[in-house]
Each structure stands twice: as structure tokens, then as C-alpha cells.
Amino acid sequence: MATHLRRNLECSEAEWTARQELAACYRIFDHLGWSESIYNHITLRVPEEKDAFLINPFGLLWSEVTASNLIKIDSEGNKLDGSAYPVNKAGFTQHSCFHRNLDWAHAIVHTHTPDTMAVCCSKRGLEPTNFYACFFAGQIAYHDFEGITVRAEEGERLLENLGDKRILMLRNHGPVVLGATLYEMFFTYYMLQRACEIAVKTAALGDPVRVPDDVVAVHQRDRDQVALKEFGKADFEAWVRKLDSIDPSWRE
Numbered sequence: 421m422a423t424h425l426r427r428n429l430e431c432s433e434a435e436w437t438a439r440q441e442l443a444a445c446y447r448i449f450d451h452l453g454w455s456e457s458i459y460n461h462i463t464l465r466v467p468e469e470k471d472a473f474l475i476n477p478f479g480l481l482w483s484e485v486t487a488s489n490l491i492k493i494d495s496e497g498n499k500l501d502g503s504a505y506p507v508n509k510a511g512f513t514q515h516s517c518f519h520r521n522l523d524w525a526h527a528i529v530h531t532h533t534p535d536t537m538a539v540c541c542s543k544r545g546l547e548p549t550n551f552y553a554c555f556f557a558g559q560i561a562y563h564d565f566e567g568i569t570v571r572a573e574e575g576e577r578l579l580e581n582l583g584d585k586r587i588l589m590l591r592n593h594g595p596v597v598l599g600a601t602l603y604e605m606f607f608t609y610y611m612l613q614r615a616c617e618i619a620v621k622t623a624a625l626g627d628p629v630r631v632p633d634d635v636v637a638v639h640q641r642d643r644d645q646v647a648l649k650e651f652g653k654a655d656f657e658a659w660v661r662k663l664d665s666i667d668p669s670w671r672e
Contacts, residue, residue: 429488429501434467439487441602441656442474443670446485448606448659449531451666454613455482456532460594461508463515464602465526471495473519475512477505486672495520510568517575518582518598525598527605532594535616540589542623549628552615554639557631561585565592587612599652607652 431439442464449455449462458479466472474490476482492501495516497509511530518525539546548557563581566574569590582588586608588596597612599605622628631639663670 431492431501432468435469435492436487438464438467439474439490440671442490443485443487444660444663445602445606445656446476446482447663447667447670448656449529450482451659451663452613454531454533454609457481459508459511460529460531461511461515462529462605463512463519463527465519466492471520472500473515475507475515477503478508478511479506486670488672513572513575514569514578514596517572517578518596521575521579522598524600527599527602528596529605529609530590530594530596531609533613533616535620536589536595536613537593538620539616540594541592545589546612546615546619547628548631548636549622550615550618552611553619554631554636555611555643556587556615557633557636557640559585560587560589562589562591565590569593601650601652603650603652603656605652607655610652610655 442462445462445464446455458481461475464474466474471494473493473495475493476485477489477491480489489503489505491499491503491505491507493499493507493512497507497512497516499507514530515528518528545562546553546556546560548554561582563578566577569578578588582598586598588598590596595609595612597605597609599608619628
């Protein structure tokens with residue numbers, strides 16, 4: 421099996437690719453202003469390994485994440501690669517229940533951006549009042565606030581409330597976006613962030629215009645017709661090029 425050796429890290433080619441893509445994702449989120457100091461997480465399942473995931477080292481800013489300093493953990497948050505960095509197990513609680521129970525959930529992000537949190541704090545949640553928000557009509561699940569998500573038993577309710585959706589808005593808290601690929605998760609989040617930014621600005625103006633259900637249905641139908649085979653990949657690769665023009669250290 422081919423291996424990479426970076427800073428005393430030995431891993432397969434598939435894992436190294438996953439590490440680089442996840443490190444890029446952290447840097448993209450940070451570049452776009454979606455990070456929260458040393459907190460929040462983006463997690464990615466390690467290819468070809470059933471119970472292994474990559475997560476950011478607790479204590480580092482997202483701008484400091486690199487392919488080699490990502491930590492490989494199991495579904496309980498235990499380190500598998502001997503990393504000297506700690507893992508924020510409390511923050512991984514919600515991720516672990518989704519990764520463990522949903523085979524398709526390969527990439528998950530949870531953030532605390534002001535606009536997505538504001539929508540999570542809104543009684544009506546995200547309504548179809550702008551171009552981006554119309555994509556998400558009927559596609560978002562909600563979970564009532566239970567405090568800091570550190571108790572494993574809350575996982576049952578998280579899963580139940582998520583249902584067959586891929587976005588779970590934690591009320592009074594923040595969004596969780598899940599994807600079958602890192603690209604899908606990234607671009608879904610990108611559009612959700614945009615939808616929330618516009619929703620917050622529109623609410624400040626007052627009296628937002630709600631798009632009728634029949635128009636929303638046409639909007640979503642047409643989206644499905646023009647969607648690329650690998651949803652979000654072209655967008656992700658474009659942002660990787662941007663990263664490389666600024667600081668390619670994420671690749672290390």
C-alpha cells in the first residue's frame with residue numbers, strides 16, 4: 421500500500437488526499453469568514469475505513485489547519501494516529517452520532533456564523549424569501565435547543581429530527597450540514613450561508629416577500645435539471661486555486 425510520510429505521519433494515498441481536501445475546506449471556510457476562533461468542526465470520513473474520521477486539532481485556528489495536523493479519530497473521538505494535539509470530544513458529540521448511524525454522511529460541518537445562527541434563533545426559521553432560500557424550502561430540519569451538545573443521549577433526538585434531510589438547524593444555536601461528499605457539503609453550506617445572510621438583511625428592511633409554493637417547486641425542479649454530476653466539486657476546486665494563490669501551507 422502506498423504511503424505518505426509527512427511530519428512523522430504515515431497514511432494511505434486515499435487518506436492523504438482526504439487530509440488535503442479537508443485541510444483546504446477549513447482554510448476556505450476561514451477565508452470566507454465562517455470560522456469561530458478555535459471552535460466548531462468540519463469532519464470527514466477516512467476513505468476505505470469504516471470507523472475513522474478526520475477532525476481539526478483543538479486549540480488551532482482554522483487558518484492553521486494543515487493536511488498533516490488533522491487528527492484521525494474513531495466514532496468515540498479517540499485518537500488513532502498518535503497526534504500530540506487534543507480533540508474537542510464535546511464538539512464531536514453531534515458529529516459522531518451522524519457519522520455512526522448514517523452511512524452516506526461522509527462530511528459534516530457545524531458553525532456559529534452570525535447570520536446562520538440568527539436564522540436558527542428565528543421562530544420561523546429559513547423562509548423562501550430569496551433565490552438561495554428557495555432551494556432549501558422543505559429541505560431543512562430543526563432541533564430544539566438543549567444546551568451545549570455534549571450528552572450522547574441527545575444524539576437519538578438529533579437523528580430523529582434530522583429524518584431524511586441533510587441540514588439540521590439547531591434552534592438558538594447553529595446549523596449542521598451533512599453531505600455524501602466534501603464537495604456536496606461545502607457547496608450546500610455555501611448556499612445556506614448566502615440564504616441566511618440575505619434573509620437577515622431582508623428582515624432588517626421589513627415585510628419580506630415570500631415566494632409562492634408553486635414557484636418554489638419550479639425553482640427546485642430546474643435546479644435538479646442543471647445540477648452537475650459531482651455537486652459542488654467545480655466550486656471547491658476554484659476556491660482551492662484561490663487558497664494556493666494566497667498561502668499553500670494547508671497542503672503540508
